[in-house]
Amino acid sequence: MTYSPGYSLLSGQSGIDYKSIKITDEERMELLDIRKKIDALDNELVAMLCARMDLSDLVAHIKQTQKLPVYAPLREAALKDRLRSLAGSHGEEVLAVYETILEKSRARQITVQKDIPIPEKPFGLLGEHLSHSYSVKIHALLGSYPYVLFPTKKDNVQDFLESRIFSGLNVTIPYKETVLPYCAALSEKARRIAAVNTITIQPDGSLHGDNTDYDGFAQLLTESGISVKNKVALILGSGGSSRTVSCVLEDRGAKEIRVISRRGKNTYETIHTHKDTQLIVNTTPVGMFPHNGISPVDLTHFPNLEGVVDLIYNPHYTALLRQAKEWGIPHAGGLPMLVYQAAHSSFSFSGIEPSNVEEVLRTVEKDSLNVILCGMPGCGKTSVGKAYARLTNRPFIDTDACIEDICGIKIPHIFEKYGEDYFRAREQEVIALVSRMSGAVISLGGGSVLSKQNQINISQNSRVVYLASPLEKLSSGGRPLSKNKEAITELAKDRIPIYERMSDLTIHFDANPETTAVQLAEMI
Known part of the structure; x- marks a missing residue:
């Protein structure tokens, strides 16, 4: 999403005059929920459309090689008939959209054939729902090879793998086990874990499966300084990621490894009995976007904890990690593991070991975190926020x-x-929603930080900036709680200490939003 001066999360750019509409609070909240669902669908649509265009480039290459025409009327007619049948009562609307998609695909294929060097088969990510993936950005920074998303339904995985329209793959949930039968050879790690997240094509055209999640998690432990040797470890979840973590912990000399699942000997109902636990690793999606704020376990049950790792990378600070931080327990999130495993798979793809891995990690973290501006009413948060959004x-x-x-x-x-x-x-309600975003610039109301729940939501996925300004220069127009200097002074006594405590950095507004935005960009 790019900056737009009229952009509003809740109203979009509809131009509707909400003042003239009589609507109840319940209806407004229902409308908000519907818009959230539409936004999620739009995210998936964009990812799939981009993947479709990338595949269109490959089609252009094949057609050029085989001397086939770009326009295939029989193929398009059959496609439209199928789409009309699938869409049911929405058939005409869907066909109208696809007319544009087909038109743009044809134009793109012509451009590829005439003006652009024939693209090599890309590397990419195979999964089901990929709209929130960071992988394209990470691999663009790690190597010089093309990398795209391949969102694929389960019934189509075999056809996709047999198509060989890729040079190599990363594999994410839910297909890390699904792809096993299609790999002619497996690395020792992949065989041991019984899950594949990296696929390369061997000289004979067959697929080789590897598991670089093992390497990513091992490096995460090393870089975070969390010790494993002779520790009692508790793994939350029993899927493919759990087996990866278990193998690494075993190889690093963990004293005992216990796996918590919904069924079996060790379940969430009996988790409180494991009071001797020293290390917890969460491999479940509990607390992952968009279900932020939920923790799979309460750390108060574990008085001997020495480390907490959460493989979730969105949000950066899950509820589990926030509790670990509050208790002063060493902890680590999943973003470093994501980048580290990508670096290992990049080497498998290109034969070149990336030398910029830590720089890539810092860049991805910086770009994915929100920048939240807090400060007194009238200090310039909106004007500076808009300027910074334009700049970045x-x-x-x-x-x-x-x-x-x-x-x-x-x-x-x-x-x-x-x-x-x-x-x-x-x-x-609004802060709970917008704080789940990634890479946004968010201006908060001056009093929002007084709420403990707001403080928690703000901290989960953001870099917080305190925009400081002399009290005598604050604008008080249209502000119900800061109508005069006396009111502003009283508010400042309660709020400024919270701004200072919450913020990651402080910047002083010099009355020029653009200049302040540039200074902020340099500081971040």
């Missing part, structure tokens, strides 16, 4: 503007009509 090509979200979209009236009128408690409840 990120989406900009103003939580106060989102609340106004939901309520259909300006904030002073919300206070007058419904009171501050109502406003704070809507504010908390």
